[in-house]
Amino acid sequence: MTWTPDRPIVSVRDVHKSFGTLEVLKGVSFDVMKGEVVCIIGPSGSGKSTLIRCINALNDIQGGSIAVEGIEVGAPDLDKLALRKKVGMVFQQYNLFPHKTAIENVMMAPTLVLKRDRAQVEAEARALIAKVRLEGKEDSYPGELSGGQQQRVAIARSLAMNPDVMLFDEVTAALDPETVKEVLVTIKDLAAEGMTCILVTHEMGFAREVADHIYFTDRGVIVEHGPPATFFAEASDPRTREFLGQIL
Amino acid sequence: MDWLADAARDLAEAAPRWNFIWLYDEKSAGKILSGIWMTIQLSVACLILSVVIGLAGAWAQGSPSRIVRAIVQGYIQFFRNTPPFVQLLFFYFALGQFTPTWSPDGWLEIPIISNVGWAIISLSFFAGAFNVEIFRAGIEAVPESTREASESLGFTRSQTFRYIVMPLAIRVSLPALNNNLVNLVKTTTQAFGIAVPELLYQSVTIWNDHPSAQYPTMLLLFVVYIVLVGILVAGMNRWERQMRIPGYGA
Numbered sequence: 001m002t003w004t005p006d007r008p009i010v011s012v013r014d015v016h017k018s019f020g021t022l023e024v025l026k027g028v029s030f031d032v033m034k035g036e037v038v039c040i041i042g043p044s045g046s047g048k049s050t051l052i053r054c055i056n057a058l059n060d061i062q063g064g065s066i067a068v069e070g071i072e073v074g075a076p077d078l079d080k081l082a083l084r085k086k087v088g089m090v091f092q093q094y095n096l097f098p099h100k101t102a103i104e105n106v107m108m109a110p111t112l113v114l115k116r117d118r119a120q121v122e123a124e125a126r127a128l129i130a131k132v133r134l135e136g137k138e139d140s141y142p143g144e145l146s147g148g149q150q151q152r153v154a155i156a157r158s159l160a161m162n163p164d165v166m167l168f169d170e171v172t173a174a175l176d177p178e179t180v181k182e183v184l185v186t187i188k189d190l191a192a193e194g195m196t197c198i199l200v201t202h203e204m205g206f207a208r209e210v211a212d213h214i215y216f217t218d219r220g221v222i223v224e225h226g227p228p229a230t231f232f233a234e235a236s237d238p239r240t241r242e243f244l245g246q247i248l
Numbered sequence: 249m250d251w252l253a254d255a256a257r258d259l260a261e262a263a264p265r266w267n268f269i270w271l272y273d274e275k276s277a278g279k280i281l282s283g284i285w286m287t288i289q290l291s292v293a294c295l296i297l298s299v300v301i302g303l304a305g306a307w308a309q310g311s312p313s314r315i316v317r318a319i320v321q322g323y324i325q326f327f328r329n330t331p332p333f334v335q336l337l338f339f340y341f342a343l344g345q346f347t348p349t350w351s352p353d354g355w356l357e358i359p360i361i362s363n364v365g366w367a368i369i370s371l372s373f374f375a376g377a378f379n380v381e382i383f384r385a386g387i388e389a390v391p392e393s394t395r396e397a398s399e400s401l402g403f404t405r406s407q408t409f410r411y412i413v414m415p416l417a418i419r420v421s422l423p424a425l426n427n428n429l430v431n432l433v434k435t436t437t438q439a440f441g442i443a444v445p446e447l448l449y450q451s452v453t454i455w456n457d458h459p460s461a462q463y464p465t466m467l468l469l470f471v472v473y474i475v476l477v478g479i480l481v482a483g484m485n486r487w488e489r490q491m492r493i494p495g496y497g498a
Contacts, residue, residue: 056400084402095397098496099415109401112411143495161401
């Protein structure tokens with residue numbers, strides 16, 4: 001079944017995920033359309049990171065299905081490379097390659113994985129580094145960059161693979177409040193360009209401003225969801241209200 | 249250098265146990281030099297081969313196949329837990345019997361693996377077993393999250409290993425590798441047991457012919473190994489410095 005843009009680009013259906021006997025996801029379903037920005041919020045341990053890690057097959061699932069542009073992520077014969085060309089991921093701890101400079105970090109995947117021409121990749125990498133506002137830092141090693149700068153290199157590194165969907169796993173959780181902003185601005189730019197983004201985040205202000213849809217998860221299920229305006233104003237479930245009460 | 253040869257000759261006459269024979273006798277000097285050269289060749293060959301074995305073994309240890317992991321584990325246990333000298337004798341005398349021969353002149357039958365070849369093979373496997381463990385420790389020091397990052401960029405397992413894990417693991421492994429390679433250079437003296445004409449072998453032939461040269465030749469052995477190992481350690485330290493990543497703690 002080939003995927004067409006009028007259908008969800010990411011489709012999560014009744015997903016169950018366990019680590020041993022601990023069931024982390026207990027039947028989660030949601031759809032993301034192309035160009036949408038979706039925020040997943042919820043208390044720690046509610047399974048939100050696990051959920052987005054399942055979308056690019058870093059974690060396997062025990063039940064249900066996940067499809068990205070029609071690629072069945074749970075299929076035993078999954079073409080992981082095909083999936084990962086479509087899905088970019090940014091992590092809480094940046095996870096840059098510490099032995100490579102910023103620009104090398106950005107260039108590695110296109111040259112090694114896509115086997116593209118080096119000169120062309122380098123030109124694009126410079127443009128990406130400029131896009132995340134890090135001109136002049138091309139030849140710095142990750143250890144010489146601040147957390148916020150590293151995270152922006154990590155975003156550029158993912159974008160270099162030209163993905164259709166970007167996953168952000170609590171990407172500002174390890175940053176201090178001032179640098180959170182510079183990373184969020186970068187993500188906001190991306191969203192404005194029409195990139196499909198799925199974010200796990202605790203940044204409620206950001207979610208309210210940028211998200212098209214917000215999902216609140218607790219103990220492995222989606223408790224409540226909706227567009228930001230209604231979600232923040234009319235959350236009815238007591239768990240959601242309690243969580244929002246603590247955060248806002 | 250004639251004055252040195254004369255001084256050595258005078259000393260040998262005055263003190264019969266301190267015959268620095270290779271300072272004035274050309275034949276002995278030649279033996280020492282060819283022994284040093286053989287030791288260097290043996291060491292370099294074993295260093296390279298044992299590191300290759302270590303890398304390959306460490307890679308195979310991360311294999312999804314249990315059988316492959318069990319084979320690597322068996323290899324490590326065997327070579328790490330048995331004496332290298334016994335390994336050397338076993339390789340040369342037991343396995344050596346089964347190696348095919350060839351005849352360059354149509355007259356003499358020569359095994360395709362010489363005693364030098366067996367020494368290189370057996371010592372490399374010996375040191376390689378330790379190198380596997382050393383690299384494995386280095387690999388385990390690379391955070392799982394770094395691997396996940398490369399995986400989510402579409403790297404294959406071997407690309408992740410080659411471009412991400414190994415460059416970081418080697419940096420962590422260098423100090424321990426350094427130690428093992430120092431031991432390896434010293435262990436090449438055991439090739440003496442299968443008549444490989446390395447430095448110890450040549451030294452023994454000298455003092456068998458000239459017992460008066462025994463102590464001086466032993467002293468020379470110490471000096472040569474101090475210098476050889478010193479060069480190796482200096483080289484390794486230089487490498488370690490070059491590999492240092494700005495702003496990275498490892």
